[in-house]
Amino acid sequence: MNTRVRRDFERIHGRAPEGVWAAPGRVNLIGEHTDYNDGFALPMALPQTTVLAAGRRDDGLLRVHSAQGDGRVTEFAVAELAPGGGGGWARYPAGVVWALRERGLAVGGADLHLDSSVPTGAGLSSSAALECAVAVAYDELYGLGLSRPELARVAQHAENAFAGVPCGVMDQMASLCCAEGGALYLDSRGLDVRQVPFDLTGHGLTLLVLDTRVKHDLADGAYAALRAGCERAARMLGLPALRDLDETELPGALADLPGELVPLVRHVVTENGRVGRAVERLAAGEPEALGPLLTAGHASLRDDYRVSCPETDLAVEAAVAAGALGARMTGGGFGGSVIALVPAERAASVGGAVTDAFAAAGFAPPAVLEAVPSAGARRIA
Ligand code: ADP
Ligand code: MG
Numbered sequence: 240m241n242t243r244v245r246r247d248f249e250r251i252h253g254r255a256p257e258g259v260w261a262a263p264g265r266v267n268l269i270g271e272h273t274d275y276n277d278g279f280a281l282p283m284a285l286p287q288t289t290v291l292a293a294g295r296r297d298d299g300l301l302r303v304h305s306a307q308g309d310g311r312v313t314e315f316a317v318a319e320l321a322p323g324g325g326g327g328w329a330r331y332p333a334g335v336v337w338a339l340r341e342r343g344l345a346v347g348g349a350d351l352h353l354d355s356s357v358p359t360g361a362g363l364s365s366s367a368a369l370e371c372a373v374a375v376a377y378d379e380l381y382g383l384g385l386s387r388p389e390l391a392r393v394a395q396h397a398e399n400a401f402a403g404v405p406c407g408v409m410d411q412m413a414s415l416c417c418a419e420g421g422a423l424y425l426d427s428r429g430l431d432v433r434q435v436p437f438d439l440t441g442h443g444l445t446l447l448v449l450d451t452r453v454k455h456d457l458a459d460g461a462y463a464a465l466r467a468g469c470e471r472a473a474r475m476l477g478l479p480a481l482r483d484l485d486e487t488e489l490p491g492a493l494a495d496l497p498g499e500l501v502p503l504v505r506h507v508v509t510e511n512g513r514v515g516r517a518v519e520r521l522a523a524g525e526p527e528a529l530g531p532l533l534t535a536g537h538a539s540l541r542d543d544y545r546v547s548c549p550e551t552d553l554a555v556e557a558a559v560a561a562g563a564l565g566a567r568m569t570g571g572g573f574g575g576s577v578i579a580l581v582p583a584e585r586a587a588s589v590g591g592a593v594t595d596a597f598a599a600a601g602f603a604p605p606a607v608l609e610a611v612p613s614a615g616a617r618r619i620a
Contacts, residue, residue: 240290241620244354248292251304251312252350256292257380262371262616263288264357265364265413266448266569266578268422268437268529269536270514272544274407275466276473276507277428277480279514282409283437283612284417285448289355289368290619293376296348303332305369306354317348322401331366334401335373338393339383346381358606361450362568362575366402367410370394375415375616387415387615388430405463406571417615424518428482435521437612442526445586446578449558449566449593450606451550453574462571465544469507472500481507502543509539530564530580537567546572550602554579554593561585561592578610 241259248256263284270280296302301315305328313329320337324330332351339346351373357365374390377383385393391411398404398411408427416432417423424433439446473481476492481504484492489508493501513532520528537555541547547555551568558566558579566579581589590607597605 248352259620274409277482282413291372334397362570364410371414455573506543533565557596
């Protein structure tokens with residue numbers, strides 16, 4: 240990948256890059272729709288990465304190209320970058336440069352070429368991988384010295400305010416802060432992180448990713464409405480965020496809320512509880528104990544938060560029926576991917592069972608990948 244990216248960079252930009260960086264996609268093990276409630280999550284980085292070759296320019300131009308883009312080089316004048324300039328893929332890298340300048344950092348132009356093995360639009364965070372690759376490259380090329388959490392905030396701001404996609408900060412934190420062999424225990428308030436060992440092979444386990452290859456349109460609008468509902472509930476309860484409510488206080492709090500907010504609050508609070516229990520189990524060296532937490536998390540997303548869809552529900556159901564220890568949708572929902580924790584010897588049969596169930600339901604076949612806990616964003620050349 241590294242050699243190809245350099246060669247393509249030279250062909251496209253007519254010069255050598257100054258360096259090559261890589262940022263991974265992610266799956267979130269547990270803790271969905273908790274980040275914007277100041278809560279907890281437990282993502283891990285995938286081996287699939289977005290690789291970026293980059294070199295500074297001194298004429299104030301940002302010129303971006305992607306092997307997965309529209310075939311063209313898109314050019315921006317860095318000083319004139321502003322949100323609202325259209326919907327193409329280039330708004331993600333341009334947004335990162337804009338967000339750095341919004342922080343008052345005097346960054347200039349660059350030539351960029353991207354090439355990614357993260358499936359796009361599959362709920363595996365190809366958008367964050369792209370943003371984070373650009374953020375770490377700019378940090379180094381322009382000597383910014385930003386911390387990983389600061390870079391995550393820059394990337395999130397780019398996605399929210401420049402690309403126009405409402406999202407929390409979990410995807411960017413995962414891509415920037417995960418480490419090989421582990422999951423990342425993320426406290427979204429203050430962006431504190433702890434590495435938690437996640438030894439799948441040592442315990443005879445495989446984590447499958449079942450990409451449903453569907454993305455239903457209501458994703459962004461529904462996300463904004465859910466987020467607003469959570470914020471309204473926190474205000475009515477007199478709390479800074481729903482993270483400040485724990486499971487023991489839940490029954491009393493629910494009694495004070497209007498009916499439409501009850502399932503939202505119940506999901507967020509029980510989901511934060513599941514993250515805590517998952518971290519305890521992993522720290523105790525019992526990764527198989529994640530199984531029931533995954534399946535309970537899916538039920539909460541399906542029945543309370545209502546962000547699953549027929550394809551993700553069927554993938555979870557078929558995986559569990561075929562011997563998975565547990566399964567859940569991962570990412571924002573309305574399509575995307577399901578993760579299934581399976582005994583390694585059953586990985587092939589679980590993948591096959593989900594594929595068969597999709598065929599029987601008239602759905603297009605899912606893509607089946609294996610998730611291996613991998614390194615976060617880094618310079619590779
Ligand atoms: P996800 O982050 O789950 O993959 P999103 O809808 O958030 O899904 O982001 C996908 C979008 O990100 C793509 O439609 C494209 O605009 C952009 N993108 C991601 N990776 C690349 C890439 N390698 N090249 C060009 N655009 C990309
Ligand atoms: Mg995304």
